[in-house]
Amino acid sequence: MSSTAQVPPVLELRGVHKTYRLGLHVVPALQGVDLLVQPGEMLALTGPSGSGKSTLLNLAGLVDRPDAGEVLFRGRSLAGLSETQATYLRRDAIGFIFQSFNLVPVMTVADNVDYPLFLAGLPVAGRKQRIAEMLRAVGLTEHAKHRPDALSGGQRQRVAIARALVKRPTLVIADEPTASLDSQTADQVFELMRECGHAQRAAFLIASHDPRLVRRCDRIVTMLDGRIVADARERIAA
Amino acid sequence: MNARWLKFAWLNTLRNRRRSIVTAGIAALGTAAILLAGGFALFTYEGLAQISARTTGHLIVAKPEQFLRDEDTPLQNGLDEVATLRAGLLADPAVRHVLPRVEFSGLISNGDKSTVMIAAGIDPDAEFAVKGPFLTLRSGAVLASGERNQVMLGAGLARSLKAEPGSSLTLLVSTTQGALNAQDVSVKGVFSSGIAEVDSRLLYTDVETAQKLLVTQRISSFGVFLNRIEATDPARARIAAALPQLTVQTWLDQALFYKSVKELYNRIFGALGLIIGAIVIFVVANAMAMAIIERTREIGTLRALGTLPAQLIRSFALEGLLLGGAGAALGSLGALAISVALLVFPVEMPPPPGRSSGYPLQISIDPALYGATLGAILLLAMLAAALVARRSVAKPIVEALAHV
Numbered sequence: 307m308s309s310t311a312q313v314p315p316v317l318e319l320r321g322v323h324k325t326y327r328l329g330l331h332v333v334p335a336l337q338g339v340d341l342l343v344q345p346g347e348m349l350a351l352t353g354p355s356g357s358g359k360s361t362l363l364n365l366a367g368l369v370d371r372p373d374a375g376e377v378l379f380r381g382r383s384l385a386g387l388s389e390t391q392a393t394y395l396r397r398d399a400i401g402f403i404f405q406s407f408n409l410v411p412v413m414t415v416a417d418n419v420d421y422p423l424f425l426a427g428l429p430v431a432g433r434k435q436r437i438a439e440m441l442r443a444v445g446l447t448e449h450a451k452h453r454p455d456a457l458s459g460g461q462r463q464r465v466a467i468a469r470a471l472v473k474r475p476t477l478v479i480a481d482e483p484t485a486s487l488d489s490q491t492a493d494q495v496f497e498l499m500r501e502c503g504h505a506q507r508a509a510f511l512i513a514s515h516d517p518r519l520v521r522r523c524d525r526i527v528t529m530l531d532g533r534i535v536a537d538a539r540e541r542i543a544a
Numbered sequence: 545m546n547a548r549w550l551k552f553a554w555l556n557t558l559r560n561r562r563r564s565i566v567t568a569g570i571a572a573l574g575t576a577a578i579l580l581a582g583g584f585a586l587f588t589y590e591g592l593a594q595i596s597a598r599t600t601g602h603l604i605v606a607k608p609e610q611f612l613r614d615e616d617t618p619l620q621n622g623l624d625e626v627a628t629l630r631a632g633l634l635a636d637p638a639v640r641h642v643l644p645r646v647e648f649s650g651l652i653s654n655g656d657k658s659t660v661m662i663a664a665g666i667d668p669d670a671e672f673a674v675k676g677p678f679l680t681l682r683s684g685a686v687l688a689s690g691e692r693n694q695v696m697l698g699a700g701l702a703r704s705l706k707a708e709p710g711s712s713l714t715l716l717v718s719t720t721q722g723a724l725n726a727q728d729v730s731v732k733g734v735f736s737s738g739i740a741e742v743d744s745r746l747l748y749t750d751v752e753t754a755q756k757l758l759v760t761q762r763i764s765s766f767g768v769f770l771n772r773i774e775a776t777d778p779a780r781a782r783i784a785a786a787l788p789q790l791t792v793q794t795w796l797d798q799a800l801f802y803k804s805v806k807e808l809y810n811r812i813f814g815a816l817g818l819i820i821g822a823i824v825i826f827v828v829a830n831a832m833a834m835a836i837i838e839r840t841r842e843i844g845t846l847r848a849l850g851t852l853p854a855q856l857i858r859s860f861a862l863e864g865l866l867l868g869g870a871g872a873a874l875g876s877l878g879a880l881a882i883s884v885a886l887l888v889f890p891v892e893m894p895p896p897p898g899r900s901s902g903y904p905l906q907i908s909i910d911p912a913l914y915g916a917t918l919g920a921i922l923l924l925a926m927l928a929a930a931l932v933a934r935r936s937v938a939k940p941i942v943e944a945l946a947h948v
Contacts, residue, residue, distance in 0.1 A: 367848065393852055402849060
């Protein structure tokens with residue numbers, strides 16, 4: 307028995323359903339989704355618009371709750387979790403990377419990266435060291451004092467990656483992280499995510515339409531109409 | 545409160561500087577308006593309190609009946625053994641002066657014309673020494689102790705009788721026994737009390753002339769002047785205990801005008817304060833509402849990153865506090881500058897209704913008023929911001945992140 311077999315999956319979705327109301331219409335966003343994400347795994351979620359990728363990311367990132375089914379994080383069911391407990395769990399264990407970067411414009415690069423550590427209540431000295439390491443890792447040491455609006459799109463996404471990884475999360479949720487970038491910058495950003503993620507053994511759940519990015523992930527899950535219709539690793543294993 | 549949140553709030557207030565300046569500016573105007581109006585009211589109260597206490601004395605000592613009903617004959621309820629009583633009152637450590645007063649009324653005539661007078665017999669030297677320039681001397685001189693059969697007339701009364709300093713007049717009164725008595729007097733001076741109705745009837749003479757005219761040794765009351773107006777209540781308690789057969793009233797008991805003005809001003813300026821407070825709330829709430837709508841997506845991001853709703857509400861409340869605080873500080877400085885400027889460059893206000901002289905416009909600089917106003921503006925601004933933020937922060941994260 308290997309030691310990895312005893313480690314619970316980072317994320318497990320069991321028969322998850324989620325519907326939205328759009329006026330009088332009820333839209334089934336997820337219809338009985340089952341999914342396991344292992345530690346350190348880089349999983350690409352792909353599929354057409356409206357297939358349920360973002361909804362799945364929202365549930366995985368604990369910013370939304372399923373109508374039915376169960377979400378387990380590190381083997382623990384989130385069903386009875388209060389809003390405050392969910393907030394603490396996001397703060398401590400989940401990183402977010404958004405398509406539009408979503409940096410706080412009034413904060414410097416260093417302050418943006420520092421924010422999750424500040425929220426977690428880490429001592430200032432320890433935070434400074436981790437910020438410096440993270441900025442070095444994403445190649446933005448010289449831009450630490452700059453505001454986001456002084457950076458290029460690629461640089462901003464690197465700041466967002468640093469902000470997501472600085473707290474050493476178990477899971478990183480990335481919603482179209484390269485959609486706002488040109489192909490060369492997108493490649494660089496993806497490589498950065500892979501390097502930093504592997505170094506920290508963080509699992510990545512990446513929603514993307516970009517086939518070049520998707521192909522480079524460890525596993526490709528394809529969604530259609532709220533269901534998983536293909537799981538590349540499983541297919542390969544089969 | 546972590547300084548990081550304060551810094552974050554400060555940086556957020558700088559996002560839209562024009563809006564922040566307008567918000568803080570309105571808070572500043574509101575603060576200045578409250579402080580100036582409140583300071584003016586306080587100055588008026590202080591002035592009226594001093595005038596009231598100076599007119600009657602801080603304490604008025606008389607027989608109980610003197611305060612309860614009109615006399616059938618002059619000095620029916622007057623005080624006897626005046627010298628003993630005065631010595632006893634002066635023995636109190638807080639008492640500075642004790643001034644006798646004989647109040648009576650009757651007719652005054654220039655030979656051709658008679659009119660009603662309201663007269664007060666006073667101890668002139670002590671009265672003018674204690675009260676200071678409480679009358680405006682229009683002509684002639686003030687009374688002096690030891691001079692008998694001399695009077696000072698109110699300006700209206702003098703005009704009615706065509707009297708001037710040196711004129712001879714006749715006072716006609718009922719004595720304490722009910723008989724008629726007359727006394728020729730000479731006009732020493734003409735004064736104005738500042739109140740036209742009073743000036744048309746009032747006359748001052750010395751106590752001895754009044755007692756001689758009324759054929760009595762009594763006086764109506766003693767006006768007791770203390771070292772400080774704040775000593776009024778303790779001194780009243782001591783004197784009342786020492787003289788249980790007499791009634792001791794304070795200046796406030798007799799200051800009907802002071803009480804009326806205070807009640808009126810409290811209502812006017814209270815309503816003004818409420819209106820200004822409401823304006824500050826609306827302005828800060830409006831500014832914060834716009835800021836929050838603009839930052840809905842950012843709120844979603846911060847919530848996703850693990851910020852508690854309470855932390856975000858606190859951050860927005862701090863923004864309100866900074867805006868309100870900057871406005872309150874500016875408004876306080878402005879009010880302070882105007883108050884000081886009015887001391888250096890006096891502005892005379894026109895006479896109020898019923899009075900014949902104006903008064904200097906001054907604004908009291910009261911630390912308690914400044915503290916309370918600053919505190920109230922800060923609290924209102926903070927509460928307005930927190931209330932507006934509460935709903936937005938509670939919005940589902942997914943919705944906030946999707947906000948465009």
